[in-house]
Amino acid sequence: MRKVLMKGNEAIGEAAIRAGCLNYFAYPITPQSEVAEYLSKRMPEVNGVFLQGESEVAVGYMIFGAAACGARVMTTSSSPGISLMSEAISYIAGAECPAVFVNIMRGGPGLGGILPSQADYLQATKGGGHGDYRLLVMAPASVQEAVEMVMQAFPLAEKYRNPIMILGDGLIGQMMEPVVFPDDLKTEPGNKNDWATNGMDFRGSDKRNLVRSLYLDPEVLNAQNLKLKAKYEQMKREEIRYESYKTDTDYQVLIVSYGTMSRVCKTAIDNLLEEGIRVALIRPQTLFPFPEAAIRQAASAKSCRVVMSIEMSMGQMLEDVDRSVQGRLPVEWYGKCGGDVPTPEEVADSVKSFLQKYSKE
Numbered sequence: 001m002r003k004v005l006m007k008g009n010e011a012i013g014e015a016a017i018r019a020g021c022l023n024y025f026a027y028p029i030t031p032q033s034e035v036a037e038y039l040s041k042r043m044p045e046v047n048g049v050f051l052q053g054e055s056e057v058a059v060g061y062m063i064f065g066a067a068a069c070g071a072r073v074m075t076t077s078s079s080p081g082i083s084l085m086s087e088a089i090s091y092i093a094g095a096e097c098p099a100v101f102v103n104i105m106r107g108g109p110g111l112g113g114i115l116p117s118q119a120d121y122l123q124a125t126k127g128g129g130h131g132d133y134r135l136l137v138m139a140p141a142s143v144q145e146a147v148e149m150v151m152q153a154f155p156l157a158e159k160y161r162n163p164i165m166i167l168g169d170g171l172i173g174q175m176m177e178p179v180v181f182p183d184d185l186k187t188e189p190g191n192k193n194d195w196a197t198n199g200m201d202f203r204g205s206d207k208r209n210l211v212r213s214l215y216l217d218p219e220v221l222n223a224q225n226l227k228l229k230a231k232y233e234q235m236k237r238e239e240i241r242y243e244s245y246k247t248d249t250d251y252q253v254l255i256v257s258y259g260t261m262s263r264v265c266k267t268a269i270d271n272l273l274e275e276g277i278r279v280a281l282i283r284p285q286t287l288f289p290f291p292e293a294a295i296r297q298a299a300s301a302k303s304c305r306v307v308m309s310i311e312m313s314m315g316q317m318l319e320d321v322d323r324s325v326q327g328r329l330p331v332e333w334y335g336k337c338g339g340d341v342p343t344p345e346e347v348a349d350s351v352k353s354f355l356q357k358y359s360k361e
Contacts, residue, residue, distance in 0.1 A: 011143050031075060036052065057087075074102065090133055118311050119337055
């Protein structure tokens with residue numbers, strides 16, 4: 001397979017097309033606007049539909065309409081734009097429609113800045129909108145992984161009839177890396193769309209379909225939420241993904257980090273090893289479901305003294321890491337937020353500081 005040098009945002013757009021998505025609605029916002037720019041050209045070439053909405057609010061409901069018809073549909077945005085789509089995302093989850101949302105995160109809160117951040121972790125994993133719903137959240141650490149996750153997201157969305165979120169920081173969207181577009185990823189529809197509002201003649205059916213999230217009877221609404229909860233529990237059983245790095249050593253520190261921040265951590269770990277300091281890494285590739293068992297097991301290593309959550313936020317993943325460790329070891333946070341990405345040297349210094357602290361206790 002041939003490698004192609006592409007910017008992350010453009011590779012994400014191409015991956016969607018190769019996954020069979022021919023419907024893309026969006027509104028421009030830095031640092032992901034190149035996805036829309038790229039697809040505004042590519043979609044007409046493949047007989048697809050590109051439409052720029054008048055706002056992110058409008059885009060959210062365009063996505064809902066296409067998803068309710070059973071079409072493969074995607075949007076991309078960045079932090080404040082995803083906030084404006086949150087009501088529609090809740091509707092889509094409540095109505096059990098498949099759709100793919102890509103968030104190339106920028107700094108916040110508010111307008112914040114346009115540089116990379118990971119400060120939308122809680123929004124994505126804990127439900128940014130109203131009601132009891134969850135998203136399956138995937139976090140790439142490279143342009144290649146972003147391509148693969150986008151292509152995997154569509155059949156997963158159809159399998160669960162649920163929105164999928166690809167959560168990438170601004171570095172993922174803006175960096176250029178060689179990528180291969182795999183032709184062996186499963187991108188066939190995950191269901192027959194016999195539930196969708198795609199027309200009785202199209203389905204060869206005499207039964208009308210109704211896609212809705214409105215349930216006025218409290219007992220019916222409770223039953224619907226229990227049904228949704230069962231899907232989220234199935235995700236926890238079947239979709240947890242993570243990478244282990246240096247966990248086969250007698251490590252003294254366990255780092256949990258995701259996205260491009262994890263790449264910085266790997267460099268720091270390699271540098272620390274040259275100094276005789278052994279550090280391991282668990283990199284969540286799915287943020288929901290979160291790899292709790294893998295982190296808990298890694299934290300149980302006899303040589304380990306402390307667990308660190310290293311992220312480009314003020315510690316939003318920290319509570320999930322802490323919950324996973326279950327009090328076996330102290331859990332500490334290190335990171336920055338606002339676009340200043342920690343260097344390998346800064347990560348190494350933080351590791352040494354916490355290791356010294358807990359080696360004395």
